[in-house]
Each structure stands twice: as C-alpha cells, then as structure tokens.
Amino acid sequence: MDIQPIKTESDYQRTLSQIEDLMSAQLNTEQGDKLDVLVTLVEAYETKQFPLDLPDPIEAIKFQMERLGLSAKHLEPMIGRRNRVYEVLNRRRALTLPMIRKLHAELGIPAEALIKPIKVAA
Known part of the structure; x- marks a missing residue:
C-alpha cells in the first residue's frame, strides 16, 4: 500500500482521485483498507485547511x-x-x-x- 501524506493542493486532488477509483472496494480487503486510510487523510487535511467557524x-x-x-x-x-x-x-x-x-x-x-x-x- 503506497500512501503519502497530503501536504499540498495537488496531493489533495490526487488523493481525491484515488478515493474515487476505490469507491467500490470491498471491506476488509487491501483496496478497502487503502480507501479507509485515504479517507482519513483527506478528512484530516480538510479539517486543517478548511476549518468551519461556529456561528454566533x-x-x-x-x-x-x-x-x-x-x-x-x-x-x-x-x-x-x-x-x-x-x-x-x-x-x-x-x-x-x-x-x-x-x-x-x-x-x-x-x-x-x-x-x-x-x-x-x-
């Protein structure tokens, strides 16, 4: 499983593309595990880059x-x-x-x- 951290916008876009390709992966398979890890990386990147401000x-x-x-x-x-x-x-x-x-x-x-x-x- 070749997974890299998401540091830039191009890394982010690349990872989103990989996720799209893996959307039909079965649970508890190598592809399913890769999908799970990539989604976790994207969530962490989005939380850091696009924080949601709470309303007044x-x-x-x-x-x-x-x-x-x-x-x-x-x-x-x-x-x-x-x-x-x-x-x-x-x-x-x-x-x-x-x-x-x-x-x-x-x-x-x-x-x-x-x-x-x-x-x-x-």
Missing part, C-alpha cells in the same frame, strides 16, 4: 427559531421571562450556563456554538 450564539438561536417557527415566548422556558429573552436576543445580556444547557437540550443547538462568546451591546 445569538444568530444560531435566531436561525433555529425561524427554522422551527418559534417566537420569543417559546424561549421563555429556556431563558426566562420574556424581557430576559429579548435582552439575550438583543445582545444586552449574555447567555448563562443553565440557558445554554436548556437551549441545547430543547432546540438541538450545538453547545459548542452556544458557549462561544458574544458581543454584548452597551
């Missing part, structure tokens, strides 16, 4: 509200009274750990996105 916590909340058709009233069990919800949505109050836990559990927003610092409005 407030934008993540607003996106999920829109997606699920929720209003500020629906956030009260997770954040607190309606005025507290508006303070958070208008960046006048930061999220607390209990709020983050509830928003994550109830709305499925990744906790990693919610713990990202927000710029609180003055």
Whole structure:
C-alpha cells in the first residue's frame, strides 16, 4: 500500500482521485483498507485547511427559531421571562450556563456554538 501524506493542493486532488477509483472496494480487503486510510487523510487535511467557524450564539438561536417557527415566548422556558429573552436576543445580556444547557437540550443547538462568546451591546 503506497500512501503519502497530503501536504499540498495537488496531493489533495490526487488523493481525491484515488478515493474515487476505490469507491467500490470491498471491506476488509487491501483496496478497502487503502480507501479507509485515504479517507482519513483527506478528512484530516480538510479539517486543517478548511476549518468551519461556529456561528454566533445569538444568530444560531435566531436561525433555529425561524427554522422551527418559534417566537420569543417559546424561549421563555429556556431563558426566562420574556424581557430576559429579548435582552439575550438583543445582545444586552449574555447567555448563562443553565440557558445554554436548556437551549441545547430543547432546540438541538450545538453547545459548542452556544458557549462561544458574544458581543454584548452597551
């Protein structure tokens, strides 16, 4: 099995081409093992070269509200009274750990996105 690290864009493209050629490889064969290793290399390269930035916590909340058709009233069990919800949505109050836990559990927003610092409005 001749496998090289992915260091450049041309290495990356070459490896993608090799993966395409191996897509029909059977599991637990030399070709299947090679495919598995190449995919792992590509994932590592892509993670390093194309990192995904987490969304702003407030934008993540607003996106999920829109997606699920929720209003500020629906956030009260997770954040607190309606005025507290508006303070958070208008960046006048930061999220607390209990709020983050509830928003994550109830709305499925990744906790990693919610713990990202927000710029609180003055």
